[in-house]
Amino acid sequence: MTSLDEALQHVLAQAQPLGVEHVDLFNADGRVLRADCISALQVPPQDNSAMDGYAVRAAEITTAGVALAVSQRIPAGHVGTPLQPGTVARIFTGAPVPSGADAVLMQEDTQVLQDGTVRFNAVPKHGQNIRRGGEDIALNSTVLAQGMRLTPAAIGLAASIGMPELPVGRKPRVALFSTGDELVLPGTVAPQDMPAGSIYNSNRYFLRALLQRLGCEVVDGGILPDNLEQTAQAIHRVAQDCDLVLSSAGVSVGEEDHVKPAVEQQGALNLWMIAMKPGKPFAYGKVFRNGKDASHGVAHFMGLPGNPVSSFITFLLLVRPFVLRLQGMDDVAPKAISVTAQFDWPKLEKRREFLRARHDGQGGLALFGNQGSGVLTSTVWGDGIIDNPPLTPIQPGDTVRFIPFSELM
Secondary structure: OEOHHHHHHHHHHHOOOOOEEEEEHHHOOOOEEOOOEEOOOOEOOOOEEOOOEEEEOHHHOOOOOEEEEEEEEEOOOOOOOOOOOOEEEEEOOOOEOOOOOOEEEEHHHEEEOOOOOEEEOOOOOOOOOEEOOOOOEOOOOEEEOOOOEOOHHHHHHHHHOOOOEEEEEOOOEEEEEEEOOOEEOOOOOOHHHOOOOOEEOOHHHHHHHHHHHOOOEEEEEEEEOOOHHHHHHHHHHHHOOOOEEEEEOOOOOOOOOOHHHHHHHOEEEEEEEEOEEOOOEEEEEEEEOOOOOHHHOEEEEEEEOOOHHHHHHHHHHHHHHHHHHHOOOOOOOOOOEEEEEOOOEOOOOOOEEEEEEEEOOOOEEEEOOOOOOOOOHHHHHOOEEEEEOOOOOEOOOOEEEEEEHHHOO
């Protein structure tokens, strides 16, 4: 069997980044940045107050109880005048510190007297409660690096340097298919009326949601029938204007698995048995848009297993990094953490296992009881997966490699 790392290396080598488009900040969340963001200003633009209080000369307040007159009032968004000796300035959070002042005392440490002067009940230190100009962002510094996936915080940072839009990787256009005559869409048949041998199509829904979370434009290809000619026609049709064709099931070697020969008729396909559990059959290939060769362009093809958990995990570990690389993301590897197992897993599995688990509230991990490839409840109960090497039992107290779902979606 092919190792997961080998398969991932192969598919990533095929993922040439798509084009670049500019989007406004309101639509940039989750997109991949395609150029460094360089700041044309420093942040803060000048020294400003970190809180509501009084801007003072620290040398004029050497003991508690000193009272000084207020010479000016500086709200945020306004610039004061140079601070007169022997006076203080009423100042508010974010307002520029007037020249001559070198500290800000918060208002809780002061008392306004009847004559309008202010008594200071604490002794300020030089620089106290002052945010220095440029302490957050220096002029001409790189604030966001090319290849990162944008987060709400990153979008806020871009806004703080005055950027109304950002260059991001073009959204991959992905055609999503399910295969199998046994599949039924929720809402078309009531549970009590389901024909024998039929199942509801869960894969179509979570795969679409995962693709959309990754910034893809999803074309719903529906359910492919167990018919070679119709399958080939459907794949050829969507390949004309999609970057990736993604199917669930139909890439095994059974007589009713028609996706594999349909792709091979009009392109090239690698079918691997991946040494991972869950998720063994996986296919990667290319569909020629003219059906014969690559001269008129190609669409990537990926085929996932049919069992829900196998399809879910295989998507996270192989499809997710691929579509992020298509958008120009450099580091597509999920970040794993070391956590203590609070369970016993004595099985010696020859394949690399991905066990659904969750934090137990005591600093360790609990394991879902049924790790079957069709038990989708394990992916809802868990908050991540344990990456367990082949032939490795787990005992309570062992340290395991845990990948949170937050790193995979």
